[in-house]
Amino acid sequence: xxxxxxxxxxxxxxxxxxxxxxxxxxxxxxxxxxxxxxxxxxxxxxxxxxxxxxxxxxxxxxxxxxxxxxxxxxxxxxxxxxxxxxxxxxxxxxxxxxxxxx
Amino acid sequence: xxxxxxxxxxxxxxxxxxxxxxxxxxxxxxxxxxxxxxxxxxxxxxxxxxxxxxxxxxxxxxxxxxxxxxxxxxxxxxxxxxxxxxxxxxxxxxxxxxxxxxxxxxxxxxxxxxxxxxxxxxxxxxxxxxxxxxxxxxxxxxxxxxxxxxxxxxxxxxxxxxxxxxxxxxxxxxxxxxxxxxxxxxxxxxxxxxxxxxxxxxxxxxxxxxxxxxxxxxxxxxxxxxxxxxxxxxxxxxxxxxxxxxxxxx
Numbered sequence: 001x002x003x004x005x006x007x008x009x010x011x012x013x014x015x016x017x018x019x020x021x022x023x024x025x026x027x028x029x030x031x032x033x034x035x036x037x038x039x040x041x042x043x044x045x046x047x048x049x050x051x052x053x054x055x056x057x058x059x060x061x062x063x064x065x066x067x068x069x070x071x072x073x074x075x076x077x078x079x080x081x082x083x084x085x086x087x088x089x090x091x092x093x094x095x096x097x098x099x100x101x102x
Numbered sequence: 103x104x105x106x107x108x109x110x111x112x113x114x115x116x117x118x119x120x121x122x123x124x125x126x127x128x129x130x131x132x133x134x135x136x137x138x139x140x141x142x143x144x145x146x147x148x149x150x151x152x153x154x155x156x157x158x159x160x161x162x163x164x165x166x167x168x169x170x171x172x173x174x175x176x177x178x179x180x181x182x183x184x185x186x187x188x189x190x191x192x193x194x195x196x197x198x199x200x201x202x203x204x205x206x207x208x209x210x211x212x213x214x215x216x217x218x219x220x221x222x223x224x225x226x227x228x229x230x231x232x233x234x235x236x237x238x239x240x241x242x243x244x245x246x247x248x249x250x251x252x253x254x255x256x257x258x259x260x261x262x263x264x265x266x267x268x269x270x271x272x273x274x275x276x277x278x279x280x281x282x283x284x285x286x287x288x289x290x291x292x293x294x295x296x297x298x299x300x301x302x303x304x305x306x307x308x309x310x311x312x313x314x315x316x317x318x319x320x321x322x323x324x325x326x327x328x329x330x331x332x333x334x335x336x337x338x339x340x341x342x343x344x345x346x347x348x349x350x351x352x
Contacts, residue, residue: 036267037263037265037266037267047268050271051271055271091135091137091197093261093282094265094274096137096138097278097282098277099133099135099138100126100129100333100334101281102129102334102335
């Protein structure tokens with residue numbers, strides 16, 4: 001399964017707006033996603049936005065990125081405007097177990 | 103005393119699995135989702151069909167000619183139900199993952215072997231006590247079931263740990279998080295129900311002589327019934343308690 005559009009978008013923004021290269025940007029976002037219990041192959045735009053706001057800021061600050069809070073706030077706003085991709089809305093364990101509760 | 107506990111546990115296991123399984127089958131009828139059907143069928147089949155048939159056939163109250171067919175029908179229903187556990191685990195927790203497909207295929211092959219070899223053994227048995235003897239290859243079905251429940255329990259635990267992190271960020275429903283944990287526990291309890299009989303049977307022992315193993319089986323049967331009920335048919339008070347607890351932690 002491929003990474004979601006929301007994940008690729010956030011990584012692309014980081015790559016374009018910071019000194020991080022592609023590998024470092026994607027690795028940093030993956031670390032933040034792991035801390036949130038999420039996966040790059042199923043993260044929705046809303047989930048990505050929350051991770052960017054609440055977890056990515058610290059990760060970027062630790063990597064010496066200046067004004068990480070403001071940058072993350074801007075990226076999160078843009079991420080929220082994305083549409084959920086097909087892979088993000090696929091049958092995740094969450095979706096199945098939510099439905100099975102009735 | 104222990105016999106009464108085992109009887110109560112058996113009734114609770116059959117009732118909870120049957121009711122919850124039926125409810126999930128009705129849900130599958132509405133949602134038209136194969137996954138919902140698999141979990142509903144598996145619970146209903148194992149609790150309300152397979153287990154009663156195996157008990158009925160193995161009790162020794164029926165003429166051997168009828169008992170063996172009842173027992174074989176029960177073993178078939180068990181194999182189908184436990185295959186459902188493998189299929190559900192792959193579809194929900196590891197879709198498209200090669201090693202998971204391989205593990206499920208191995209488990210289902212073991213179930214098929216246990217059923218076919220077991221049925222041939224049962225057809226030659228002279229009395230019902232042979233059905234549960236350690237020489238009966240149907241025991242391999244239990245081995246496959248231990249693998250299925252252990253695996254699905256671990257997957258449930260993994261999802262619970264991930265979902266708990268999402269809950270802290272407001273990205274998960276506390277009831278769903280709790281349902282993952284209950285699924286993991288139900289896997290553990292089902293495993294405890296089966297493992298003593300499998301291990302004692304393999305070592306040539308007799309489960310009826312092991313008080314500790316029978317007690318563990320009875321308690322685990324009760325616990326499985328409770329975990330399944332709370333996961334898929336929770337009372338309103340339990341829902342409030344789970345949601346309230348999450349709100350307090352948040």
